[in-house]
Amino acid sequence: MSPSLASQTLVNAKKLGMMIKGYAWIMTSKAMNSIDLHDTLICEAMEGVIGLRSLPIFHASTQSRGFTLRWRKEFRLYEPDMEIREVDVVGVQAYDAVWGLADAIERAEMKPSKKKVQVKVLDLGRLRVSNSGAALSSEISRSKFIGLGGEFRLMNRKLVRETYEIVNVMGKGGRLFWTSAFGFSKDLYDHHRHDHEFNESSSSTLDIIWPGLSLNAPTSRLVQMSGRKYRFLVPGKAIPEFVAVHYDQERNETTFDGFSIDVFRAAIARLPYDVSVEFITFVNGSYNDVVMEVYLQGYDGAVADITINANRSQYVDFSLPYTDLGVAVVAKSDVKDPWFFLRPLRPELWIISGCLFVLTGFVV
Template structure:
């Protein structure tokens, strides 16, 4: 009985197992026949090229990784998965390009995020064009060349920022400003616009432009340049340099006493956006600095990301200094990752999962069509650039900065009067270097101890432009001409007095020592502070010196009297009366010669005297309006006799 019971139990268990298998098989078959198929993940490889040796690069990579985790946690039904392939660029363009090539060939990446410097951005943009692959960059380009596959994922509304700085200068009525900028990276786009904007305001003019220091400059070079700026006795600085230069720049400025009361420093968003990624010692040396920072609205999601990043880096390195906020690049990279992941999913749902020749074009189109609310505000990339949401005007105080005002984006500026967009009333109290809340207004004064050495070309012709002559009786050299008048008028228009000396560029025989290139090169060698004369702006010369805006165009022209005669005979004006008579005489002579040749053999040239004279005049003047189709009879017979 026990054996039989065991046997029944075994049979029952086997029957139950078969029913279970049938039930499962039925469910699987039902699932396969259902309208919603089983989700099969399609992996899409994306390259991330950052300076992994820097703290900023590590934070950005962690932000991108968290963006992927958050995105797919919210969209777990998506059929695609972005897989990150990170590479170290070491902050240099060539390693960045090499890393991108390796990712493209070995990992078949379909997009790249990174490019923290302009040099890296340029090389990766070129690669993106060749490979037809979107490149999402954290830095703008060095050139104006258009790259359709290049997408700027950071906000760089330079036109609006330039107007904001000009408005700030006008609010505080500063008259003389020093521009301190990196000549290698930032002069081409930002500085000319800023100088032009200063010319539109009542107060403020550029007294001096300093471009002799960069992120690769030595400490001795930085100190030497700052000491030269101190001697100018001008205490208002507009700084547009890389954030890599900021720590050493303000460390030495603070050491030289240039962060004391009376000084004013204004920084652009290029470096101000990275303030929270700098060490506390750097921030302490920047106390009182006023700057523009890309606006990032506060939100619970932003606090959550900041808290998670801070916790992650604390677990990795408990000795690392805690960061209250992160740079805007971290937030922009997070939002760009969401845009890329959404674009990848749309490309897979709209087309084939296999990579085709035009897949990069489709993926780029989906990225440019992205539109959502991100951590940094509204995310859209029209024309390959992230739209701007305006700038915060912040004042460095304590361990960070304090917001004292807001400057809207360019579109909002043009909807109202720029002068009303910023005023002293809608700015909170600014604490300047030295702890003072008041700043001395600019005034017209003489730059003591400074005398400009201005080189002048010596030439033989065109004395109306520049003329150098020596008065032997008074033993004095006089320099005159239109170019000199323009230079002296510009000096008189400055808000301060400047002493200058016009020095002819001549040899012992009162002749030009070299060419105009040699003359301008003396400015680069610091033997002259400037050159006044009829010098032409060329690309080669622009590598060594700065030019003013052209004040005249020495092209080819025509001078005509401004007199208009309204009569029917105006067509006779181009030729004189004697020339008209001479032409008429030759026409009559031609008709007479033809009459002499044709009269014996051509009946049309025979008849009465009046008919023959009429034929002569008719033949002469008829050539003005048409060409005779018949050849002269006598001439035709002469040609036949030849043969």
């Protein structure tokens, strides 16, 4: 996920009211690595978000100090008017990947070809397969060294990450650290101390702030939906085959059936949780009035043979179309007349069309 897409998603989620109490946002390291936590606007939109970040550890070595000096020097050279920004997680991983590739090439003892072949940009068919490809692939798989981001090691052709940072964004963000050897800890460099390990006795000091500044973990959406009855409008005047409303005066009850009602009930029955639904008859009004009632949040939805058009879609969300009524004209076909296809137009119009066709062909 690109940095702009990740940040815009969170900013728009806040505008839509999805960063309030009752919501939970948990981001993977791939998305979290691209977020700039120094951006005030993004941090305000992310309050209560929990995310994993790959944690690059700059070891106190000659390599890391030299890299930092070169980075700052190059940054001042090309961007003299900008504040120096430190290398992010993706940049550190890219540097270690290139370093690992160069080291694998040396160990594979690859030598440049003596025969130079000039290949154009799109002339990929002349490229040949390197004889050292298998050896290089094997050496890359066995790469293991200490890079800028810590230990660089591959397993099943994937980078092994021993340390992650768990960020709970609140202001500058509360942080926890996780390693495969010691689990959770508040201090990355003191994993060997037992009192820094994350356990039940210390969990009370590591309260998580959820969206809406809530200390209580949001309940499952399934739990929130249980116990509530959803009210759906059903138009009283509709095509009976799709929606039919029957009122029994003796029992004083209203029943609903029809194709649209059956489709709705079948969809509700396939949900993995119980949903209580109440049908309410809408007697006076058109389909547009039904749409407006749902838009004004007087009801949770509507079940009917409502045609989806651009104007109605501006106010409510429709389900996917499950049928297409369409409009067609049915006419009797006289199969005995071989020229029946000429009947839609008058003979004069057919003659003019033929002349124009011949004239156009002659001119071209």
